[in-house]
Amino acid sequence: MPKDYPKAILEAEQLSSLEDILVEEMCQSQERGIHFTGVHFRNGMMLVDCGSQGSAEWIIKSVPQLKSWKGPELVVLRGDDIPKPTNITVFFPRSQEMEPEKILRLVEVQNSNLNIGAWRILNSRKEGKGTVLTIGIDPQTEKTLKAGGCCLNFRFGLIPVSGLKSKEVSVDVEMPSTSREPEVQGEGADSSLGQAVGSAGAPMAAEIPSAALAAGRSCQLPVRAFSDSEREEHLKESEEEQEEMEEGT
Structure with missing residues (x-):
């Protein structure tokens, strides 16, 4: 989600682009067993259901380093820290x-x-x-x-x-x-x-x-x-x- 959320939100096109960038990042990763059980575009943010602790840690580490991302600065929150719609x-x-x-x-x-x-x-x-x-x-x-x-x-x-x-x-x-x-x-x-x-x-x-x-x-x-x-x-x-x-x- 954007660091300045909710002042800044991700539009539908940005959310779709972010998903594609994350898939490309996985293709280039040296780690194994990265898997997810779902992705949701809601209220100007992306929600990702991680299949394992290692997958969650990969997301946290990778998102701030996405070189091809052209949108607002992103942060990753977990569990109860995610704003409730x-x-x-x-x-x-x-x-x-x-x-x-x-x-x-x-x-x-x-x-x-x-x-x-x-x-x-x-x-x-x-x-x-x-x-x-x-x-x-x-x-x-x-x-x-x-x-x-x-x-x-x-x-x-x-x-x-x-x-x-x-x-x-x-x-x-x-x-x-x-x-x-x-x-x-x-x-x-x-x-x-x-x-x-x-x-x-x-x-x-x-x-x-x-x-x-x-x-x-x-x-x-x-x-x-x-x-x-x-x-x-x-x-x-x-x-x-x-x-x-x-x-x-």
């Missing part, structure tokens, strides 16, 4: 016809200071007229999202981000009466927003206002009260997805 879950309204990559491209255009290149799509599914994405993000993006009130600009409105722990701010929320629909602004007002789910323990739609205003900024968002059965169903669904991602990792 943060996963967020976002419901993108009116995106049922868009591929996840196109959704992220629009997010990149409409939001500043986000390292989209370091994001990793962990799960994608269609939900009503929109798409729910679970995404692994880098620390700098996490900081930027929290500073922006845990919201993203998308299409012609603001949408909430679930999965970020931040200090909640108490706000007064006017719940809709049974005689009319609540007035909201922006395309985030799509009724299917109420079906957005977050990671286990993340605030559900009915709790969005306090999370959205965590940084003290006004964020007009639709609110829909869930019934107990709906809440349990979405929470169970979210927990199952989280377990599947952890098993896959």
Whole structure:
């Protein structure tokens, strides 16, 4: 990973180049028994599963000496020293016809200071007229999202981000009466927003206002009260997805 991570990250092309350089380095090595069980490009860094202690030591020794590497200065970390990525879950309204990559491209255009290149799509599914994405993000993006009130600009409105722990701010929320629909602004007002789910323990739609205003900024968002059965169903669904991602990792 870059020495200045997360200020500096490795883009997809750099990660691929680094993998090829390491393979070339192995071809020229006098050591024997160097082997690995996997390589992963995640959140602007490369994760390598070493097959033995000797293989791990070879990586630690070789990476700082890669003569053909043209990118930022690299460091090798092990085990618990490796930065843990943060996963967020976002419901993108009116995106049922868009591929996840196109959704992220629009997010990149409409939001500043986000390292989209370091994001990793962990799960994608269609939900009503929109798409729910679970995404692994880098620390700098996490900081930027929290500073922006845990919201993203998308299409012609603001949408909430679930999965970020931040200090909640108490706000007064006017719940809709049974005689009319609540007035909201922006395309985030799509009724299917109420079906957005977050990671286990993340605030559900009915709790969005306090999370959205965590940084003290006004964020007009639709609110829909869930019934107990709906809440349990979405929470169970979210927990199952989280377990599947952890098993896959």
